[in-house]
Amino acid sequence: MPDTPGAPLLRRRLVTDMVDWNMVLLTRRELSIRIKILHVINNILFPSIYMPSSSLHVSLQPSQFSLPACTIMDYSTLRRQITFMKKSFFDQGYLDEQFNQLEELQDESSPNFVEEVVALFLKDSPRLLTNIEHTIGKYPQDFHRLDSLVHQLKGSGSSIGAVRMKNECSVFKAHCNDKNLEGCRRSLQRMKREHATLKQKLESYFQLLRQVAPREHAVNSRK
Amino acid sequence: MTTSTVQGSPVKALIVEDTPVHAFILSTILRKFHCEITVAENGNEAVQLFLEGKKFDIIFCDKEMPVMPGPEAIEKIRALGESHVKIVGVSAGYDLEQSFMSAGADIFLPKPMKFDVVGPIIQEVMNKKNNSMV
Numbered sequence: 001m002p003d004t005p006g007a008p009l010l011r012r013r014l015v016t017d018m019v020d021w022n023m024v025l026l027t028r029r030e031l032s033i034r035i036k037i038l039h040v041i042n043n044i045l046f047p048s049i050y051m052p053s054s055s056l057h058v059s060l061q062p063s064q065f066s067l068p069a070c071t072i073m074d075y076s077t078l079r080r081q082i083t084f085m086k087k088s089f090f091d092q093g094y095l096d097e098q099f100n101q102l103e104e105l106q107d108e109s110s111p112n113f114v115e116e117v118v119a120l121f122l123k124d125s126p127r128l129l130t131n132i133e134h135t136i137g138k139y140p141q142d143f144h145r146l147d148s149l150v151h152q153l154k155g156s157g158s159s160i161g162a163v164r165m166k167n168e169c170s171v172f173k174a175h176c177n178d179k180n181l182e183g184c185r186r187s188l189q190r191m192k193r194e195h196a197t198l199k200q201k202l203e204s205y206f207q208l209l210r211q212v213a214p215r216e217h218a219v220n221s222r223k
Numbered sequence: 224m225t226t227s228t229v230q231g232s233p234v235k236a237l238i239v240e241d242t243p244v245h246a247f248i249l250s251t252i253l254r255k256f257h258c259e260i261t262v263a264e265n266g267n268e269a270v271q272l273f274l275e276g277k278k279f280d281i282i283f284c285d286k287e288m289p290v291m292p293g294p295e296a297i298e299k300i301r302a303l304g305e306s307h308v309k310i311v312g313v314s315a316g317y318d319l320e321q322s323f324m325s326a327g328a329d330i331f332l333p334k335p336m337k338f339d340v341v342g343p344i345i346q347e348v349m350n351k352k353n354n355s356m357v
Contacts, residue, residue: 159244
């Protein structure tokens with residue numbers, strides 16, 4: 001539909017922010033398409049919302065819609081990214097079933113439980129890695145102490161499903177048992193690399209989750 | 224994990240655990256069953272609580288801890304006459320079960336813990352507690 005010269009058009013652009021609505025120019029056709037998309041999506045997600053499709057002056061009050069159309073589109077994309085990311089963690093062996101168990105514990109009474117547990121692990125584990133490194137450097141070697149420290153790290157990692165960390169801890173423990181200091185050193189370096197990689201991946205994962213969390217809360221509160 | 228079957232007065236739970244992650248996870252699980260939770264960071268702290276006259280219905284006790292390991296703490300707690308309290312030994316490695324059971328634990332749960340096994344244990348403790356109050 002071409003623009004009609006002189007016709008009063010109320011043109012809006014739907015923005016990602018739920019609160020701020022900016023007034024920008026759209027052609028009549030762009031506006032019509034976006035309204036139709038918004039209408040379909042909102043009818044699926046929310047109770048019936050009046051959409052005056054014939055009027056040139058389309059009232060898109062923030063109070064009528066919980067989410068702008070392009071935000072809903074972004075939400076779907078984000079959700080797909082999160083699902084894909086999590087699947088990749090499992091496929092690449094970074095996480096195991098224990099992580100799913102943690103997610104099952106998360107509910108309204110503890111909505112950020114998984115992120116809190118992971119944050120606790122990422123906060124506590126560097127201390128253990130530092131202590132392990134410090135103990136390796138001591139003479140005479142204290143393999144009993146090393147075994148105890150890595151036992152703690154293995155336990156923490158297992159509790160969040162960090163399977164690569166757990167496996168490397170097992171390798172380290174075997175070197176302790178053999179009193180193989182050089183083996184312990186090499187294993188420690190691998191543990192530190194695994195820890196850094198896991199930290200980066202999980203922080204990215206929760207960063208994405210935080211972006212969808214307010215929207216999911218809005219959807220859940222309407223149920 | 225179902226919590227709706229748990230009724231009666233809250234179960235008093237003591238978590239003896241030096242690893243923050245484990246203590247946090249177990250606390251969260253027990254909170255879903257409306258338990259009153261106390262955390263001790265090692266076996267010695269746990270024994271001190273009993274010496275102070277504190278009472279608990281159930282103890283979840285780790286093995287490897289600084290100051291005093293779990294099995295030693297369990298022996299001392301039982302020696303104080305605390306025969307009624309349910310003691311659950313929790314540790315990685317199935318070969319550690321014997322050391323817990325020899326010390327006086329009632330149950331052993333390997334780590335990482337399967338969360339759905341906790342509910343029936345709490346329910347059993349609650350039933351026993353409520354029956355003893357009748």
